[in-house]
Amino acid sequence: MVKCEDWLKLLKRYMKSKGFPLNRVSLTHSRKADKRNANDPRGFCHVVLGRPTIHCAEALETLPDEFIVGILLHELAHMVVGEGEDPELDVDEWVLEKCPEAGYHYADIKYASPKFRVAKNLECVTKSFLKKLNTKVV
Numbered sequence: 001m002v003k004c005e006d007w008l009k010l011l012k013r014y015m016k017s018k019g020f021p022l023n024r025v026s027l028t029h030s031r032k033a034d035k036r037n038a039n040d041p042r043g044f045c046h047v048v049l050g051r052p053t054i055h056c057a058e059a060l061e062t063l064p065d066e067f068i069v070g071i072l073l074h075e076l077a078h079m080v081v082g083e084g085e086d087p088e089l090d091v092d093e094w095v096l097e098k099c100p101e102a103g104y105h106y107a108d109i110k111y112a113s114p115k116f117r118v119a120k121n122l123e124c125v126t127k128s129f130l131k132k133l134n135t136k137v138v
């Protein structure tokens with residue numbers, strides 16, 4: 001998962017610059033995530049709190065970069081925010097507050113893995129944020 005790993009590296013550098021060092025975090029391909037993705041076109045990744053691994057479906061690699069980064073940022077935020085009453089809401093609020101330059105939002109995306117499917121309301125970031133990540137501006 002070369003593309004995802006490259007983006008994770010840049011995101012970790014970004015998080016560190018924000019005061020959230022996540023050096024130990026890595027991602028791994030997961031058959032369980034593949035199975036979930038086969039049933040749920042929105043399901044790509046999961047984390048186990050307290051563990052430094054993001055478990056990813058193969059299909060993540062086929063998404064446009066804005067969505068790969070949005071999803072990975074969301075998972076990293078889970079690791080930082082931890083457990084709460086409503087973790088999904090807490091994570092979104094955390095990203096919006098701490099990473100405003102990411103332009104984090106939800107959008108629909110059509111992708112081809114294994115056939116064309118639509119994922120509604122998927123985490124993504126802006127193209128200009130991708131450019132910033134690549135050029136060390138953030």
Ligand SMILES: [Zn+2]
Pocket residue numbers: 074078087088091
């Ligand atoms: Zn989540």
